[in-house]
Amino acid sequence: MAGEKEKVVAAAGGCCLRPFSCEQGLLSRPDGSAAFLQGDTSVLAGLYGPAEVKGSKELPDRAVLEVLLRPKVGLPGVIERSREQLLRQTCEAVVLGVLHPRTAITLVLQVLSDAGSLLSCCINAACMGLLDAGLPLSSLFCGVTCALDPNGAIILDPTTRQEQEARAILTFAIDSPERKVLMTTTKGSCSVEEGPCFPP
């Protein structure tokens, strides 16, 4: 068994994820909740809905999805807003909102600690939260961050330090049935050949 694991690690070019874990249903008030840990990075997700829509956002043919990303300290800024958009549109592609028209689904993500690969941890927490709430989903998804170090080697699930040293950081959300790319965002520049270390 141990030998097999080593083989897998070697096949991935020495790439290895930090230990990760997840706990679901740990909050009592929300309809679904999950905490996701990737190494020392952890995100808590709380999910409300399908519930009544507040304000004028109601859609006649499907549910409204709202994502709120709370940073560890301070108020959410432009970066959080842009990530909220990424997360919302990723979840919208998966949640079968047509089954709950004229309702709102609110996903609140609270960053507990950031030690690198925060966005992929948010994606994973969001998926586990949706799952815990028992919402109808067309598929599951997962998030993964990879960094290209100055030598061009790929580091999976980088820590903050590895992110700072990296030449490029790519984050993907991949869906479960066909392993297609749901979301991608990049930081830094890379050549076309090394860039799309896109999943097969």
Place this chain on the structure above:
Amino acid sequence: MATAFKMVEPLEYYRRFLKENCRPDGRELGEFRATTVNIGSITTADGSALVKLGNTTVVCGVKAELAAPAVDSANKGYIVPNVELPSLCSTKFRSGPPGEEAQAASQFIADVIENSQIIAKEDLCIANGKLAWVLYCDIICLDYDGNILDASAFALLAALKNVQLPSVTINEETGLSEVNLKQKNPLVIRKHPVATSFAIFDDTLLIVDPTAEEEDLASGTVTVVTDEEGRLCSVHKPGGSPLTGDKLQDCITRAITRHKEVKKLIDKVIKSIKPK
């Protein structure tokens, strides 16, 4: 009849066109709208450009100010981009503080500047630890008809190429800065990032340069930014329907082709305003 059909079943209406490999506005699936650029349109700004992609109109003005550099990066200046989507440009937007789309676009432009190293921030430093340029790049949409990211990135690049900064010296005796408005220097543009956006229809069909209508009906968008060496500065797919790796590769190949066209256009326009 056609207008009624479009009103009742907009998605089906589009599908009929897409089946024939064309779009309601007469374009093919891989065809861009007519792109025009006007450089130096705002005389009071240090650099400016107006870009039109079909009906989408975006203006970018660059304002340069002097400031002290940050303590932890004493040899660097600042570039502060901001994208505004005022209520003037579309009924989609309301007046007041910037909405999610405007903030996401601002962050995207900031990422493009950072990722591509369009300008080396060290070039903006005048005196190490004392004085540096701050470039405020304000991108304002005047008419919103889709594909705001491509238009904004293009307007930013064109405006930065138009920037003329006065030379600044620090007087040794008084320690004060002296600005010589008569001697102006252009900025050194290190890279030319160009964005290319695609809309995804029915999970598989990719159409290039979507209009606002197409963006609303599409199930997702992808934006690829490349520089002149064909390096990827950004592959931005904010959710939406999933794509295979092959399709993304196809997007990148098309983005590289588009880069050449845009580069040619911008070079032509810059040449035309400096008849030497």
